[in-house]
Amino acid sequence: MRILIVDDEKDIQALFEQRFRKEIKNNELELAFAYSGEEALSYLTEKEQHAILILSDINMPGMSGLDLLAKIKQKYSQPPPMVMMITAYGDEENYNTAMKLGADDF
Amino acid sequence: MINKCFLVLLIITGMWLRLPVLGSELSDFDFADTVRIHQSIELSYRFYEDFNNDSSLFYAADALVLSKQLFHLKSVESDEQLFSRISALTAESYVLYARAKTEVDIQAAEDTLMSGLNLLRESNISEKAIIYSALGSIYERKGQNDKALRFSKKALELYKTSGDNKSYLHQLINVGLVLRVKGNYGESLEYLMESLKTGRQANDSTAIVESLLAMGFVYAFVEKWDDALKSQQQALAIYQQADDQWGIARIHNDMGVTYELAGKLDSSMVHHQAALAIRLKFNDNYNTFASYLYIGDILAKQGNIYEAIEYYEMGLPYGNQIGYKIAVVDANLRLGDYYLQLSEINNSMEKYEIALQKSREIGDLTGESRANMGLAGIAIINGEYAKANEMLKLAEKTVPKSNLQIRKVIYKEIAETYFKLGDHKNAYLNSLIFSEVKDSVQSAENISKITQLANIMEFENEMALKKESNEKIMAIKQAQINRERMTRNIFLAGMIIAVVLVFITFIRFIEKKKLSNKLNESLSNLRAAQTQLIQSEKMASLGELTAGIAHEIQNPLNFVNNFAEVSGELIDELNEELAMGTEASVQLAKEITKDIKQNLEKINHHGKRADAIVKGMLQHSRSxxxxxxxxxxxxxxxxxxxxxxxxxxxxxxxxxxxxxxxxxxxxxxxxxxxxxxxxxxxxxxxxxxxxxxxxxxxxxxxxxxxxxxxxxxxxxxxxxxxxxxxxxxxxxxxxxxxxxxxxxxxxxxxxxxxxx
The missing domain is CATH 3.30.565.10 (Histidine kinase-like ATPase, C-terminal domain)
Known part of the structure; x- marks a missing residue:
């Protein structure tokens, strides 16, 4: 299972890699990282459909997580990857927008 | 008449003193020379006031040449007192010369003043000030308002340094006026209020009146009609007290203009008529001319063309008499327009012809092109299209490039005449130019409208801010005054009673102390409230930042927490591997400790990041x-x-x-x-x-x-x-x-x- 994590904080990579160190070692999980919405999209285009689950931050400079979510849901309709949003701005407006755009979890 | 006699007398004494100045070198200081400079300066002043520019220039040049020679004399340089007197005369001559020269050759006037600046020494502070001030007015006339402001402010500074309070006060007004021309109404009002205040302290009624009148138009330009009229009425009261009829007429004139700007034509008319009546009585030709024109304008605006013509015709002789040629040209042009409106073709033509001739005499290009356009208009009515076309082309040649309004009309009419003449190609070409110019006119108008609005808004903001802080200061001042008054009253009462009974005095004394304590307390409360207000304003801006800061702190804190948690798990894992004790597990354990170390560095890094943010925030909130x-x-x-x-x-x-x-x-x-x-x-x-x-x-x-x-x-x-x-x-x-x-x-x- 491959997970794509999108966040503009680079240290997030070290954190995830250590947290899931066992799973990675046992080849249960494969992690990929992107530091912006643009990067995430180009990753998805190159390695189509490889990511089953996408974790994305909302608040990023440039393309925001919500933009990315909308683009993913539009482009990869069959079968769509799961997209979960992670963010510090867990307010209702963001939640509703994300759900409307088809986020699978928040 | 008296004035004229005085002039002749002055000239004769001047000739008697010492004539051949130009060309001859002075070898030593002679007291007669300073007298002669004084005479020439006086004459230059008088001729200038009499609109006799050539003579004014002549005598100013005389004073200038002589004073410059004295300025360089060794015997003058060595005597401090003498040197300062000669410097003052030299500077005054420069200013007078430039003032008269401005009317004929403004560039030469500017150059003269600049060379005056170079001549003067560091110690000639007040002399430099008057030259800076004169340069300021020249730049204002040239329309270079930024430069005008810079020089006027320089003059202001120097006057302040030299301690010449009167000139400083009047320069404050000058700076206020330049700012007004620039459209910085808020700042202008600030300077004028300062000059009004200082003027009142110094009991300088000229300064008070000038400040009030200048403020009046600042208010009028930001459409605060009531404040404008209030300032003007205050000035009126001062003139009335001094029974200065010239001044009273002047205020009526200003109030008339204010009402006209406000669109209240009837009230405007009342004031202009009042001004006119006084000016006629006192033979003030210059201003009588202006009053007639103002009234003519209002009548025309009210649609009363016949009467407007009447007033213009009555005013013109005064204009001719004083030789204010540009205004005479303008008046003739308007008369031409009005007659044309009434279809009195011959009268109209006559006025345009006069305007054409006079504008050529004085080189007034705008006037000349407008006169040609008027004549072309008449030719069109008479069906003489070829003639009209020719005149319009003449007009096009003379009109300044920047005057888009007039150019627009010219191209439109040229196109029309070509069309009538059957020359469709040229008609088309000119109509193209017309629409191009029209666009430029529109955008120029839009820009000036927006600028005007922006200026007004800025003024409002500034005033609102000032009002708030003024109210606070007023409250504090009021409290101080009250306290002083109370203290005085109580003290007096205490004295009287002391004579009667020492005993009661003692009680009074205690009472007084209590009261004064109370008042002190309320005063300090007020002060505290003021500081609190300032602080709360700062907190509001902090509030805007807080949201941003919270997020900025949240991220590093998340990292600190998560890395700490992960490190804990890693240590558990490390223990497991160590317990196994195989070679492979030791290798793994080494990797884990490397990770833990890296994590600790990350924790440290993000902790510092949060720390820096909190410090920054504290710095912002601190006064x-x-x-x-x-x-x-x-x-x-x-x-x-x-x-x-x-x-x-x-x-x-x-x-x-x-x-x-x-x-x-x-x-x-x-x-x-x-x-x-x-x-x-x-x-x-x-x-x-x-x-x-x-x-x-x-x-x-x-x-x-x-x-x-x-x-x-x-x-x-x-x-x-x-x-x-x-x-x-x-x-x-x-x-x-x-x-x-x-x-x-x-x-x-x-x-x-x-x-x-």
């Missing part, structure tokens, strides 16, 4: 100590860029933009007040984000909203650039980049603001 600290501009810019971004993001969920930094790594640290400069940067960057977000909202395809902040060391200056991918901001806003939002801008290239 600015005004103390300069050695500051890294790059750090400061980076910090405020992030604060701005997150602050806006927290406020507006739809906000979206990218940011970049390009910092010059070799910047030296600078001594500055970081909070203050930070606030400037914050406003600037906020504006930039606001602008790119606006553009982004318009939804252009492929548009990337980016704000970049760059620093650069160049020629001993540190440049800070804030670049946006949004629209260009007009030059004007450069000076006001701290205002919360930008005016609507035309789309354009990326815009840099540079602060040094």
């Amino acid at each position: 600015s100590t005004g103390k300069k600290e050695s500051t890294d501009i790059n750090d400061l810019a980076d910090e405020y860029l992030r604060l701005s971004y997150h602050g806006l993001r927290a406020k507006d969920k739809s906000f979206n933009a990218d940011f970049k930094t390009e910092f010059d790594p070799d910047l030296p640290k600078i001594n500055m007040i970081p909070q203050d400069i930070g606030r400037v940067l914050l406003n600037l960057i906020n504006n930039a984000f606001y602008a790119v977000n606006e553009k982004w909202k318009q939804g252009t395809d492929g548009y990337k909203s980016t704000v970049s902040v760059a620093t650069l060391m160049k020629d001993g200056h540190i440049l800070i650039f804030v670049k946006t991918t949004a629209m260009a901001s007009p030059k004007k806003s450069k000076t006001r980049f701290s205002s919360p939002s930008l005016p609507p801008n035309p789309p354009g290239r990326a815009q840099d603001w540079v602060c040094r």
Whole structure:
């Protein structure tokens, strides 16, 4: 299972890699990282459909997580990857927008 | 008559004193020379006031040549008192010469004054001041208002240094007037209020009146009619007290203009008529002419063309008499227009012809082209299209390039006459030019309208702020006055009773003390309230930042927590591996400890990051100590860029933009007040984000909203650039980049603001 994590904080990579160190070692999980919405999209285009689950931050400079979510849901309709949003701005407006755009979890 | 006799007398004494000045070199100081300079200066003044410019110039030149020669004499230079007297005369001669020269050759007048500045020494402070002041008026006449302001302010400063209070006071008014011409109404009012206050303290009624009248039109230009009239009425009261009829007429004139601007033509008429009546009585030809024209204008605006013509015709002889030629040309042109409206072709033609001739005499190009246009209009009515066409072309040649309004009409009429003459090609060409000029006129009008509105709004803001702080000061002052009054009363009462009974005095004394304590207390309460107000204003701006800061802290804290948690798990794992004790597990254990170490570094890094943010916040909320600290501009810019971004993001969920930094790594640290400069940067960057977000909202395809902040060391200056991918901001806003939002801008290239 491959997970794509999108966040503009680079240290997030070290954190995830250590947290899931066992799973990675046992080849249960494969992690990929992107530091912006643009990067995430180009990753998805190159390695189509490889990511089953996408974790994305909302608040990023440039393309925001919500933009990315909308683009993913539009482009990869069959079968769509799961997209979960992670963010510090867990307010209702963001939640509703994300759900409307088809986020699978928040 | 008396004036004339005096002039003749002065001239004769001047001749008797010592004639051949030009060309001859003076070898030594002679007292008669200073007398002669005085005479020439006096004559130059009088001729100038009499509108006799040539003679004024002649005597000013005489005074100037002589005083300059004295200025360089060794015997004068060595005598301090004498030198200062001669310097004053020289400066005055320069100013008089330039004033008269301005009417004929403004450039020469400017050059003369500049050479005067070079001649004077460092110690000639008040002399330099009057020359700066004169240069200020020349630039104002040339329409170079920025320069005019700079020189007027320089003069003001020098007058202050020299301690010449009277000149300082009058220069305050001059600066106020220049600011008014520039459209900086708020600042203008500030200077004029200062001059009014100082004038009242010095009991200088001229200054009081001039300040009031200047303020009157500032108010009128920002459409505060009541305040304008109030100032003018105060000035009126002063003139009435002195029974100065000339002054009373002047105020009626100003009030008439104010009412006219306000669109109250009937009231305007009453005041202009009152001014006219006084001016006629006192043979004030110059102003009588002006009054007639004003009344004519109002009558025309009221649609009363016949009477308007009547007043213009009555006024013209006065204009001819005083030789105010530009105004005479204008009056003739208007008469031509009015007669044409009434279809009195012959009368109209006559007036246009006069205007044409006079405008040519004095080189008034605008007047000349307007006269030609008028004549062309008559030719069109008479069906003489070829003649009309010719005159219009003449008009086109003379009209100044910048006068778009007139050019517009000319091209339109040229096109029409070509059409009538059957020359369709030229008709078409000229109609093309017409529509081009029309567009320029419209955009010029729009710009001036917007500028006017912006000026008014700025004025309102400034006044609102001032009113608030004034009220606070007033409250404190009132409390002080009350306290003083009370103390005095109580003290007096105590004295009287002391005579009667020492015993009661004692009680009174205690009472007094109590009361004064109470008053002191209320005063300090008031002061505390004031400081609190200032602090609360600061807190409001802090509030805007808090949201941004909260997010900025949240991220590093998350990292600290998560890395700590993961490290705990890693240690468990490490223990497991160590327990196994195989070679492979020791290898793994080594890897784990490496990770743990890395994690601890990360925790430290993010902890420091949060620490820095909290420190920055504390610095912002602390009252600015005004103390300069050695500051890294790059750090400061980076910090405020992030604060701005997150602050806006927290406020507006739809906000979206990218940011970049390009910092010059070799910047030296600078001594500055970081909070203050930070606030400037914050406003600037906020504006930039606001602008790119606006553009982004318009939804252009492929548009990337980016704000970049760059620093650069160049020629001993540190440049800070804030670049946006949004629209260009007009030059004007450069000076006001701290205002919360930008005016609507035309789309354009990326815009840099540079602060040094």
